[in-house]
Amino acid sequence: MENxxxxxxxxxPGVDTQAENPAAGSQYPWVERREALSPHDFFSGxxxxxxxxxxxGAVGRCPALKRxxxxxxxxxxxxxxxxxxxxxxxxxVEGLKTVGSDLNAYLDLLEAYESRLRSDGAPAxxxxxxxxxxxxxxxxxxxxxxLAGFPADYxxxxxxxxxxxxxxxxLGPAHSLxxxxxxxxxTHNLFFQVAGRKRFILLDHGQLPCCYRYRWRWCEVDAENxxxxxxxxxxxxxxxxxxxxxxxxxxxxxxxxxxxRSLDCAISFxxxxxxxxxxxxxxxxxxxxxxxxxxxxxxxxxxxxxAGISAKRVLPWYRSYLNYVS
Ligand SMILES: O=C(O)CCC(=O)C(=O)O
Ligand SMILES: [Fe+2]
Numbered sequence: 001m002e003n004x005x006x007x008x009x010x011x012x013p014g015v016d017t018q019a020e021n022p023a024a025g026s027q028y029p030w031v032e033r034r035e036a037l038s039p040h041d042f043f044s045g046x047x048x049x050x051x052x053x054x055x056x057g058a059v060g061r062c063p064a065l066k067r068x069x070x071x072x073x074x075x076x077x078x079x080x081x082x083x084x085x086x087x088x089x090x091x092x093v094e095g096l097k098t099v100g101s102d103l104n105a106y107l108d109l110l111e112a113y114e115s116r117l118r119s120d121g122a123p124a125x126x127x128x129x130x131x132x133x134x135x136x137x138x139x140x141x142x143x144x145x146x147l148a149g150f151p152a153d154y155x156x157x158x159x160x161x162x163x164x165x166x167x168x169x170x171l172g173p174a175h176s177l178x179x180x181x182x183x184x185x186x187t188h189n190l191f192f193q194v195a196g197r198k199r200f201i202l203l204d205h206g207q208l209p210c211c212y213r214y215r216w217r218w219c220e221v222d223a224e225n226x227x228x229x230x231x232x233x234x235x236x237x238x239x240x241x242x243x244x245x246x247x248x249x250x251x252x253x254x255x256x257x258x259x260x261r262s263l264d265c266a267i268s269f270x271x272x273x274x275x276x277x278x279x280x281x282x283x284x285x286x287x288x289x290x291x292x293x294x295x296x297x298x299x300x301x302x303x304x305x306x307a308g309i310s311a312k313r314v315l316p317w318y319r320s321y322l323n324y325v326s
Contacts, residue, residue, distance in 0.1 A: 060247030196266030205255030
């Protein structure tokens, strides 16, 4: 079947997902959106100031936007084994576990779920697991061709020549959820949406005391349906949101809390990266309870950035982070 999952044409590249955001039911102030933001202004206006920003259409011209159909995924990688996550739930991640599948079988599950959803109009049966945060090049080894024109200038120099080796892939059904958390190494995060839409609910790291943290990086609060009786401090939390659609890029500064809901069947990828400053802070976070393993990864990157050891040479020490479930 050619293209049996049709990515929602209402959200093709260039459509303003924020102006017209019916499914999201916006509740909070929007994250700033900057069309055609230059890398220079990105670093001075957002990275240096720890402010999130959406750059609509930042990867809107990459071939991946049209190319990454289910058919294509089956053709190039259908036989590959992938690790899926189950238990990313509204109630938290205590039941989180991983399961293996080949990609074809997973795409079958997604297609069946999405077609039930289209015919019944409501979540139908158990939601399939989430292909969540796995190395992009393990799923799509030729992703560099698909991402021709990728704006590597939004990354620090150290990462540029090898940036896709740091990229992590996400594919999941409509309604998939990553509950409220921050990224576990306290990295900067550039997030790229390829197909479908996702809604992000965001809080600065300073809001952590309102969010009832557990297991270092996760938060008990359900950011879509907060229960102020269980979590009274969250009443005062300062919350923002944005919706990203195909081609959009979202920047999140280190430690930013995020709760991410897929509004459609969606494909994304992201890259966690450090500046010297965030890498050194990531090492010092040992004193704030960061797990030793995370500190080790931060030390590897800090060494690369501060001692001028190339990303290629540091990658063997860092690579296991890319398959790390925490
Ligand atoms: O897309 C998602 O479901 C989660 C994304 C996320 O947590 C991240 O980019 O760090
Ligand atoms: Fe995250």
